[in-house]
Amino acid sequence: MPEQYSEETILSVRNLSVTRSGEEVLERISIDIRRGEFVGLVGPNGSGKTTLLLAILGVLKPLKGDISVFGHAPGSKHNLGMVGWVPQAATQLPNNIHITVGELIKLGTLNQENYLWGVMSQMMKDRVDMALEMVGLTEMANVDVSRLSGGQLQRAVIGRALASESEFILFDEPLVGVDRASRNSLLRLLDDLCHNHGKTILIVSHDLTAVTQATHRIIYLEGGIQYDGPTEGLPDLSELANLRGIKHVHAGQEGTLNAESNHEGGK
Amino acid sequence: MGVGSAVMYVVSPILESIAPYVPGEVFPHFFSGLFQNALVASILVTVVAGFLGSFLLVRNLSLIGDGLAHVSFGGICVGLVMGSSSPLWFALVFSTIAAILIFEMQRNEILTGDASIAIFLTGMLAFGLVVLRLWGGGITIDVEGYLFGSVLLIDEQDLDLIVIISVFSISSLSFLQNGLLATTIDPLAAQVQGLPARGLGLFFSITTAAVVVSMVQVVGTLLVTALLVTPAATAQLVGRSFRACLIWTQFFGLTSVILGLYLSSEMETGSGSMIAVVAATIFGTVGLYQTLLVPLFYPRGN
Numbered sequence: 018m019p020e021q022y023s024e025e026t027i028l029s030v031r032n033l034s035v036t037r038s039g040e041e042v043l044e045r046i047s048i049d050i051r052r053g054e055f056v057g058l059v060g061p062n063g064s065g066k067t068t069l070l071l072a073i074l075g076v077l078k079p080l081k082g083d084i085s086v087f088g089h090a091p092g093s094k095h096n097l098g099m100v101g102w103v104p105q106a107a108t109q110l111p112n113n114i115h116i117t118v119g120e121l122i123k124l125g126t127l128n129q130e131n132y133l134w135g136v137m138s139q140m141m142k143d144r145v146d147m148a149l150e151m152v153g154l155t156e157m158a159n160v161d162v163s164r165l166s167g168g169q170l171q172r173a174v175i176g177r178a179l180a181s182e183s184e185f186i187l188f189d190e191p192l193v194g195v196d197r198a199s200r201n202s203l204l205r206l207l208d209d210l211c212h213n214h215g216k217t218i219l220i221v222s223h224d225l226t227a228v229t230q231a232t233h234r235i236i237y238l239e240g241g242i243q244y245d246g247p248t249e250g251l252p253d254l255s256e257l258a259n260l261r262g263i264k265h266v267h268a269g270q271e272g273t274l275n276a277e278s279n280h281e282g283g284k
Numbered sequence: 285m286g287v288g289s290a291v292m293y294v295v296s297p298i299l300e301s302i303a304p305y306v307p308g309e310v311f312p313h314f315f316s317g318l319f320q321n322a323l324v325a326s327i328l329v330t331v332v333a334g335f336l337g338s339f340l341l342v343r344n345l346s347l348i349g350d351g352l353a354h355v356s357f358g359g360i361c362v363g364l365v366m367g368s369s370s371p372l373w374f375a376l377v378f379s380t381i382a383a384i385l386i387f388e389m390q391r392n393e394i395l396t397g398d399a400s401i402a403i404f405l406t407g408m409l410a411f412g413l414v415v416l417r418l419w420g421g422g423i424t425i426d427v428e429g430y431l432f433g434s435v436l437l438i439d440e441q442d443l444d445l446i447v448i449i450s451v452f453s454i455s456s457l458s459f460l461q462n463g464l465l466a467t468t469i470d471p472l473a474a475q476v477q478g479l480p481a482r483g484l485g486l487f488f489s490i491t492t493a494a495v496v497v498s499m500v501q502v503v504g505t506l507l508v509t510a511l512l513v514t515p516a517a518t519a520q521l522v523g524r525s526f527r528a529c530l531i532w533t534q535f536f537g538l539t540s541v542i543l544g545l546y547l548s549s550e551m552e553t554g555s556g557s558m559i560a561v562v563a564a565t566i567f568g569t570v571g572l573y574q575t576l577l578v579p580l581f582y583p584r585g586n
Contacts, residue, residue, distance in 0.1 A: 074475075074476050094478075100476060102472060102473045104470065110470065111344070111468070111469060113344070114341075114469070114520075114526065115523050115524055115525055115528070116469070117525040120525060120527070121469070124465060124466040124470075124473075125473075127477055127479060129478035129480070132463035132479050133459055133463070134459055134462075177473065178473070
């Protein structure tokens with residue numbers, strides 16, 4: 018790994034086991050992420066990628082093991098607002114609402130102290146403007162989100178996370194529903210956030226080509242961590258398949274990772 | 285002097301001054317004297333319902349108003365049987381408890397979607413009817429007013445309840461609107477930012493329960509959804525931002541109520557049903573205009 022990263026560990030996962038609907042989705046996982054890293058989390062459906070994100074966010078409680086985010090348990094008041102969440106915009110936003118890009122990003126500025134009352138402080142407005150600029154949607158602040166393309170919508174949702182000024186941002190499948198050209202510019206945006214704005218990024222994606230193109234470090238999850246190291250060193254996928262003895266792991270035409278695994282169910 | 289009388293003390297002279305310009309034979313009485321309570325109550329309830337309805341719609345909870353209204357009816361029946369002079373307070377207790385239970389059942393995924401609403405709706409409506417049948421004696425007459433609305437019979441005491449609930453709801457909703465919108469659009473992101481998603485949801489449910497009760501006399505338990513959801517749904521057809529939708533909701537809601545009261549008083553129909561018909565007609569007209577005419581003249585929908 019390049020030496021530009023600070024030594025400060027902002028995420029530390031130790032021997033984590035998580036169950037969902039009675040089934041153990043994650044078993045004895047350990048991960049450390051340092052400030053400034055750009056990490057890709059890949060693996061087939063049901064390997065527990067999203068489960069891991071939800072556990073880091075404090076939404077799912079671990080069965081065993083420890084998670085420490087900025088030195089505190091997830092969801093503690095000491096790290097509240099320091100972690101950002103960017104879901105897959107296309108499916109996670111309600112489609113029966115008219116809301117402008119500006120209104121959506123403004124919601125990112127809310128926290129436990131200022132969510133009461135509808136008036137925005139100048140600081141909140143500045144943060145919205147800054148977030149709009151960072152994701153390149155300044156011109157579209159007053160456009161209804163239902164009129165945006167997949168890539169623009171995803172940018173708007175990233176803008177919301179940026180408006181909260183979180184330092185560690187978790188992305189769950191941000192490239193789904195985004196066309197190829199926008200996908201590249203989204204990846205450039207993430208790279209910019211990491212390099213020029215000091216954000217630490219953990220991105221979950223099916224799109225192996227995109228993730229290997231952008232990240233410095235890859236964690237491959239399939240019944241446990243199969244690989245965790247520099248992106249360049251990621252073994253060939255067929256090797257991983259042999260390693261695991263699973264039937265098919267192959268990179269699809271667009272590098273999409275498909276696998277038949279026993280872990281059906283949870284995302 | 286109750287809060288209702290206090291409001292009337294301020295509003296009454298204003299309405300009196302408008303009265304001479306109001307068309308119709310019966311409708312002017314809503315402005316001068318006789319039916320002023322009815323007009324003020326209707327407007328208050330509509331403003332609050334529209335505000336609340338915009339959030340209900342986005343949360344995909346359009347039917348909860350209907351469910352809670354039926355629960356309220358159960359409460360009213362119990363109140364009537366117990367000889368209470370204002371059975372709406374009973375309705376308030378029943379509806380609040382039901383709202384909390386429905387919220388918790390949905391949150392804990394004991395029942396998904398509308399199932400819990402359906403169970404409460406039918407269960408409590410039936411409970412009310414059984415109670416009335418067993419111990420109600422001759423009070424079945426009063427019941428119709430609560431089913432279909434009895435806006436003309438709103439007295440000072442009823443107005444007190446309506447004003448209290450409206451002021452409480454409108455102030456708390458404005459106070460919490462950003463947080464509510466954030467948890468509505470993306471509960472997880474809101475929680476990660478530190479917003480109390482569960483507390484906000486619960487509070488919203490309780491507010492909905494109270495607002496529904498305040499609407500019972502204006503439109504009746506069967507027609508509550510007409511003011512709660514229809515104007516907000518119409519606004520979604522024209523609004524292009526959340527703020528714009530909130531404003532359009534008020535426009536459509538107030539138009540429905542004023543036009544509904546006017547038509548019902550002149551044609552001597554029930555006010556609640558006429559308001560509901562007007563609201564639905566406005567929705568239909570705007571919907572037709574948007575789907576048929578707009579694409580015709582602006583083919584790309586801009």
